[in-house]
Each structure stands twice: as C-alpha cells, then as structure tokens.
Amino acid sequence: MLDNNLSGPVIKGLYIDGQxxxxxxxxxxxxxxxxxxxxxxxxxxxxxxxxxxxxxxxxFPAWSSLRFQERARVMLKIADIWDKRAQDFVNAAQHEGGxxxxxxxxxxxxxxxxxxxxxxxxxxSIGEILPSQHGKFSTALRVPTxxxxxxxxxxxxxxxxxxxxxxxxxxxxxIVLKPSEETPYAGGLxxxxxxxxxxxxxxxxxxxxxxxxxxPEVGDELIDNPFVKGxxxxxxxxxxxxxxxxxxxxxxxxCIELGGKDSLIVLDDAxxxxxxxxxxxxxxxxxxxxxxxxxxxxxxxxIYEEFLQKFxxxxxxxxxxxxxxxxNVNGPLINAKQVARVKSQLDDAVQKGAKIVLGGGIxxxxxxxxxLTNVTSDMDIWRDETFGPVAVVASFRNDAEAIxxxxxxxxxxxxxxxxxxxxxxxxxxxxxxxxxxxxNCSSINDETHAPFGGSKASGIGRHGGxxxxxxxxxxxxxxxDRGGRQYxxxx
Ligand code: NAD
Numbered sequence: 416m417l418d419n420n421l422s423g424p425v426i427k428g429l430y431i432d433g434q435x436x437x438x439x440x441x442x443x444x445x446x447x448x449x450x451x452x453x454x455x456x457x458x459x460x461x462x463x464x465x466x467x468x469x470x471x472x473x474x475f476p477a478w479s480s481l482r483f484q485e486r487a488r489v490m491l492k493i494a495d496i497w498d499k500r501a502q503d504f505v506n507a508a509q510h511e512g513g514x515x516x517x518x519x520x521x522x523x524x525x526x527x528x529x530x531x532x533x534x535x536x537x538x539x540s541i542g543e544i545l546p547s548q549h550g551k552f553s554t555a556l557r558v559p560t561x562x563x564x565x566x567x568x569x570x571x572x573x574x575x576x577x578x579x580x581x582x583x584x585x586x587x588x589x590i591v592l593k594p595s596e597e598t599p600y601a602g603g604l605x606x607x608x609x610x611x612x613x614x615x616x617x618x619x620x621x622x623x624x625x626x627x628x629x630x631p632e633v634g635d636e637l638i639d640n641p642f643v644k645g646x647x648x649x650x651x652x653x654x655x656x657x658x659x660x661x662x663x664x665x666x667x668x669x670c671i672e673l674g675g676k677d678s679l680i681v682l683d684d685a686x687x688x689x690x691x692x693x694x695x696x697x698x699x700x701x702x703x704x705x706x707x708x709x710x711x712x713x714x715x716x717x718i719y720e721e722f723l724q725k726f727x728x729x730x731x732x733x734x735x736x737x738x739x740x741x742x743n744v745n746g747p748l749i750n751a752k753q754v755a756r757v758k759s760q761l762d763d764a765v766q767k768g769a770k771i772v773l774g775g776g777i778x779x780x781x782x783x784x785x786x787l788t789n790v791t792s793d794m795d796i797w798r799d800e801t802f803g804p805v806a807v808v809a810s811f812r813n814d815a816e817a818i819x820x821x822x823x824x825x826x827x828x829x830x831x832x833x834x835x836x837x838x839x840x841x842x843x844x845x846x847x848x849x850x851x852x853x854x855n856c857s858s859i860n861d862e863t864h865a866p867f868g869g870s871k872a873s874g875i876g877r878h879g880g881x882x883x884x885x886x887x888x889x890x891x892x893x894x895x896d897r898g899g900r901q902y903x904x905x906x
Contacts (some may be wrong), residue, residue, distance in 0.1 A: 416428040422446075423454030423510065424503070424600060429463055429624060431833055433617030442626035444599060446768060447747040447780050448737040452509070456599045460621045460634040462593070462801035467621035471562040471589040472642040474491060474618030477589035477728035478572040479559045483537040490572075490585050492613040494527040496883070500609060501527075504573055507601040509738045512572055513749055513780070516741045518701050519868030522573040525861065530578040530622075531584035532863035534878060541586075550899030557888040558872055560668060561644035564637035566658070568650045569595035570704045570802075572602025574861065575672075579647040582883030584620065591621045593633055594651075597749050598625040609633030629648075631871045638662060640679050645669065645887060649706075650798075651827075654871050659875065670876030670886045672868060674800040675706045677858040679842070680816070682834035689855060690833040691725045695829065697857035699733055699784045701746055703755070706873075707859045710801055712808045713817050715720035719810040721787065726808065727773045730784045745804055747780035755804035757782055758797040774804070784842035791868035797826045814839070818846045827870035829858040850874070 421442065430433035438457030440780055446453040478486070504526070505519035513672065514522075547553040563583045567576040572594065580590045589895045594603030607622040624631045637643060645668040648658045657672040662669035669703070679697055681690045696711030714722045728748035748754050758777055764787060774785030785805045796807060811817040821830055829851040835842040837854065845850040850869040853860045861867060864880035876886050 419450055419487070421454055422453070423604075426454055426456060426604060427608070427619065429457045429459055430611065430620070430622040431463065431467045433611070433623065436463070436466075438624075442596070444511060446510045447749055448510070448739060450779075454600060456596075456604075458626045458629055459633060460625070460629050461636040464593075464623050464633045465510060465640065466622050467570055467591045468562055468636070468640045468642050471591050471621055474616060475559075475561050475589045476783060478589055478616060478619045481587075485823050486585055486587065487534040487537035489613060489615055490530050490537070490581065493610055493615070494530035494534070494717060496609050496612050497523075497530060499526045502864045504601060504605060507605055508573060508598075508734045511522065511601050512569060512598045513738055513747045514683055514701055515738045515744050517744065520749055522571060525863070526573045526577045526903075529574070529581050529863045534579035535864075536585050536880065536884060539884065545892065547899075550897060552895040552897065554893045556891045556893050557586075557884060558891055559583075560887065560889050561588065562642050563588045563590055563645045563647060563887060565590055565592045565647045566634065566637070566650065567592070567594050568600065569597035570701065571599035572708070574721035575649045576602040578863075578867070578878050580620070581596075582647050582878070586884060588645070588887055589619045591623060593623050593625065594628075596627045596630060596823060597627060620625060625745060626881070634658070635661075638665065638667070643667070647829065647878075647887070648672070653806045655874065658660070661838070666891075668886070670674055670821035670868075670878065672706070672876070672878065673706070673828075673872060673874040674802070674826060675869065675873050676710050676798060676800050676824040676826040677707055677829050677831075677832040677849070678711040678713050679709040679833065679858060680817045681712065681714045681718070682817075682832065682836070683717040684835045684839075685763055685833040686835060687721065687725060691729050692721060693831055693833060693839050693857040694726050694806065695729045695733070697859050698704065699730060699745060699804050702782065703804040703806075704747055704749065704802050705859055708802070708808060709831065709858050711797075711820070712806055713811050713820050714808060715817075716810040716812055716852075723772065723808055727786055730786060730806075733784045735781055735783055745781075745784055748803055749780075749782065753802060754780055754782060757801055757805060758774055760794075760799065760801055761785070761787075761805065763798045764790055764794045767791065768794070769794060792823065816844060826873040827855060828873035829853065829860065829869070831858040832854055
C-alpha cells in the first residue's frame, strides 16, 4: 500500500494475480490543469511484468475453458460496477487527464457499453463449417490465443483501455495491461479496482504501471516474453511502428491503432450548421487530442468564405481553463512536450506564410482553439499530426481535388464528408484512403460493435465487435473423417 496524502485516490499498488502488490519505487502523476501532484503511482519494471505475465499464463486454461455464458456474466458484472463507479472515473479523467467533465461523462458511458458488447460477443459464432471433398466434418474454429499484452494511451484512457482488452478477455484470453504513464489510474489501476470488485478470477486481468523512463523495459518484456501471444497497442505512430516490428520478429499477432491527420470535407451543397458544428466538435473536442480529430477542414471554394466566418464565430465561443470548472470545455494539453509540438507546427506555418484567423495563444499547457488559413503543403502542419486544438481550413475546386488533399498524408484513420447529396458523398468515400469515413458527421465516431481502425500509417488490425474476435483469436482447422477419405493403395 502506498502512502498517499494527495488529492487523488488511494493507490493500492500494482494489480497482479488478483493481489495488490508493491513496486520498487513510485512516480508522480500530475494534474495538467494545475501542475500539482495528484497521486503517486507504482513504477514497475521487467521483474513485476514477468510476474504478471506468469499469472496471466497460469490463469488462461481455466478462464478460456469456462463456459461462455459465465464469461459473459463476468463482463456484465464489470459493466454494472463500472456504472456504479462512473463518477470516480469522471473525476480521474478530469484531474489526471485534463479532460472536461462532459468528455469524462461521455467516456464513462461508452466504457460500460464496451463491456456489454464484449459480453454479447460470447454468444456469437466461434467459427464456420466447411464443405469437405472427403465428406469430412470440417470446421474453422476460432480459439483464444492466450495472454494478450495491452498498451494504452492517455488521451481517452477509459475507452481506449477498455476497447483494448474487453473483447479479448471476453473470448477467453487473459490480460496484462500497461496504461500510459500520463493516466495510470484512469486508464489502468481504476480498471483493476473495478475488475477486482467484479470478482474476475485471479490472474485473468493484471495491471502494471510504469514511468516513461521504465516503459521500454516493461514494453520489451511484454512483447518478448514467450507466454504473451498477442499485443493490443494504441498510441503514436513512431512507437507503434517499433512495437509492430518487434511483434513481427517474434511472429506475434498485434493490433496497432495509431495517429491520424483527418479531414472534414465540406461540399458546396453542405448544410452550413451541420458543417460548422462537425468541424468545431471534430477539431476542438478534448483540445484536439483525439486520434480522429479534424485537423484539416477542406471546403469547396464556393462556400469557403461563408464557412470560415461561421466556423471562427462558433469556435470563438469555446471556453478555455481548468477542467475542474464544468463550463471549461478546452482544458490543458497533457504535458509540455505536446504543447511544444503544437507550438513548433504553428511557428513553422506562420513563418512560411500561414495566417492565424482565430486563437494562437498559448499559456502554460493551455492552447486557445486556433484556426489557420493560407496553409501550404510544405508546412509541417499540413501532413503531420498536431494533436492539439488547431484546425487548418483550406479550399478545393472540385471533388477530385478534395480527394487528393485528403489523401496527401501518410495517415489514414478517419474522415467526414458533409453534403446534402448522399450519392455524391458515398462516391467520394470510396476514394478516400482511410479505415473509416462518416458522411454528414465529424470524423470522430466510435461504436463498440463497429470495426474501428486505420489504413496506411494509422495502424493495422481492427477493434470492436466481431472484428475484435478476428483480432484476438486464432483460427484452427479441425476435421473429423467419417470413412470418406481413401489413402493411395501403396500405403
Ligand atoms: P505514445 O505512443 O507515446 O504512448 C502510447 C503507449 O505506449 C503508452 O502507454 C506509452 O507508455 C507506451 N509506450 C511508449 N514507449 C513504449 C515502448 N518503447 N514500449 C512499449 N510501450 C511504450 O502515445 P500517446 O502520446 O500516449 O498517445 C497519443 C497518440 O496515440 C497520438 O498519436 C494519437 O493519434 C494516438 N492514438 C491513436 C488512436 C487510434 O485508435 N488510432 C487512439 C488514441 C490515440
């Protein structure tokens, strides 16, 4: 048990094999709104990670052979307890993650839905019956792989952690979770408290927390350890590339969800209210720190001026400040590194001729909602992920050009198209190089049973519903001969 006189929760320790365990040291968990230490978090290394993996490995046979309805009941119980503790989560997401109250409430609701969808997956198909040229009973069977290592980010700690493990666990895998060092409680130890209360059998779910300094040691163990059969990673593209390469070297399955540079494409027949609200929500929700944030708004030249004026007016009303105050929607960025990234992109753009038409102010970790025009493709902000409350607005002449502008990035996560002509928008969606596309909506969309994931440098693999079944299971071909197959007579 760690000594904790801070404003955050009592931290019970690492969660390994159903027990709260100490780590050799601890690190500070900072509230980005006020810079104060919110909690002290156990700083684990390879030794503790190995212990957690071994516990998960030992728990696998019993958990994977439990009747599917019983696993479903456990998932439903987790959902109920999560709902009961939703306000604790919201509080953590506000103070540890710098998210607004509304964002916390939205996440909390989505997480319990994720556990319920995962329970539903237990009742789904686990394979197919195939025809056989020998008249055999031939099946393609989906089986859980074993221990799955889950590495989650800080920006949406509830949804992205639960999505990373709930489906995998529901179908019989056991889990070792490493949350981000920026949200080790909301994205990690809080889940341990909930699953512990739900009576999840010992070893089925384990949480290891680590500082940024010790993360590579923990990450390496999680991937290199032969008992770990699959990795679920959500985070940045540079780290994701390294994780995928390591998994590849070990021939391990991995689902890698990475960054984005998403566009909202506003066609000349768009409903203006719909377009400006989708742009404002898409660009500024959670300070633009969403992988699917709208970072480029591409507007048909015929309506460009009208759109820009209304978008600036709408975004100019967003309130910035400490998210402990419910009316503050634009909170702090998570850390100084993120602020430096945003500032360097803004400086580069302005120096090369971009114009700031709204915002641009930076005060500590707080960045005002910012809108840029006159952006050209030689500016970093055109192609690289910003991950801050900054939107670029650019015009296009025709649909073909909008497609080229959307695809002009290594990323390919999500996008939105706003048009009154559904057929025109559907035709356009076919040419956009993204894993997801939402017509008459912002690029930010997530439903627990839908296939979530990106193309190009935005990742490989899909989360959600039955697609998570494909991601976290292995297909085995099992046949049973009924006397139909004749061997060559020489044998
Ligand atoms: P990050 O890559 O820095 O960290 C993500 C996780 O990886 C954290 O838990 C971190 O501790 C861990 N990590 C870092 N180095 C590691 C290593 N060497 N070995 C193992 N683990 C390691 O990303 P972040 O800053 O936490 O999150 C923001 C990024 O995530 C953005 O680029 C965003 O677009 C992306 N993201 C993608 C999705 C998606 O679904 N596609 C969702 C949310 C965020």
